[in-house]
Amino acid sequence: MTYKTGGILIENLRKVYGHGDTAVEALKNVNMQVSAGEVVGLVGPSGSGKSTLLKCLGAIIEPTSGRMTLGDEVIYDNGWKIPDLRTLRRDRIGFVFQAPYLIPFLDVTDNVALLPMLAGVPNELARQRALELLTSLDVLHRAKAEPSQLSGGEQQRVSIARALANKPPVILADEPTAPLDSERALSVIRILNDMARLAQTAIIVVTHDEKIIPTFKRIYHIRDGQTVEEKGEGRSLQ
Numbered sequence: 001m002t003y004k005t006g007g008i009l010i011e012n013l014r015k016v017y018g019h020g021d022t023a024v025e026a027l028k029n030v031n032m033q034v035s036a037g038e039v040v041g042l043v044g045p046s047g048s049g050k051s052t053l054l055k056c057l058g059a060i061i062e063p064t065s066g067r068m069t070l071g072d073e074v075i076y077d078n079g080w081k082i083p084d085l086r087t088l089r090r091d092r093i094g095f096v097f098q099a100p101y102l103i104p105f106l107d108v109t110d111n112v113a114l115l116p117m118l119a120g121v122p123n124e125l126a127r128q129r130a131l132e133l134l135t136s137l138d139v140l141h142r143a144k145a146e147p148s149q150l151s152g153g154e155q156q157r158v159s160i161a162r163a164l165a166n167k168p169p170v171i172l173a174d175e176p177t178a179p180l181d182s183e184r185a186l187s188v189i190r191i192l193n194d195m196a197r198l199a200q201t202a203i204i205v206v207t208h209d210e211k212i213i214p215t216f217k218r219i220y221h222i223r224d225g226q227t228v229e230e231k232g233e234g235r236s237l238q
């Protein structure tokens, strides 16, 4: 397997939920690599293991065995290799969900600035970074608004800004375009591709969305807990 440093490498990952008669082998043998600067699609039928894989990679649940490397660091090798998983999640992994999950009582700027503030970035600097991200995501005009005053597409762009705020080397996006129309869905994918290229972020997008699947250059299919890599169409986003 060729692996350019700075991305994601998953080797022989296995996850079994429960024990004995009720055990479910959700991931049997997952192998994946995503280079820094690359966006790959992860597709598969319901129950195939997509969420389990993202949760393992996002250090939300513990795999049963295998190995995961983020950037240049092995984070899991038949056991966690990082003592502080909260800091790992906060500083090195950006999450984008189907629902934006913005904090309703904070304005858009503070929703984006919160994570860098929690990571110790001085408040003004964190807000400055948030405004830069809102500019590049074309929602600066909503910087002072509350999330409830935004359209669905705007909320999703703010949640992408939040995912990028700590400049994580990895972004995990779970059905990020499901609620969006075709134009907005493609615009979200264009933004993720631009961000991957500019910030050298490795991005995995879990999706069923036929509108965006043709845009990926590489796709991993997951079925019964096993992955198969396939060349995607890589349709132009310009």
Ligand SMILES: Nc1ncnc2c1ncn2[C@@H]1O[C@H](COP(=O)(O)OP(=O)(O)OP(=O)(O)O)[C@@H](O)[C@H]1O
Residues within 6 Å of the ligand: 017, 018, 024, 025, 026, 044, 045, 046, 047, 048, 049, 050, 051, 052, 053
């Ligand atoms: N906490 C859990 N305990 C036991 N089994 C689980 C648990 N979470 C998921 N599973 C099982 O693991 C398998 C993979 O589930 P997972 O949620 O990863 O699939 P998925 O591909 O994300 O599905 P969907 O597209 O429907 O969200 C399924 O058989 C599911 O029932």
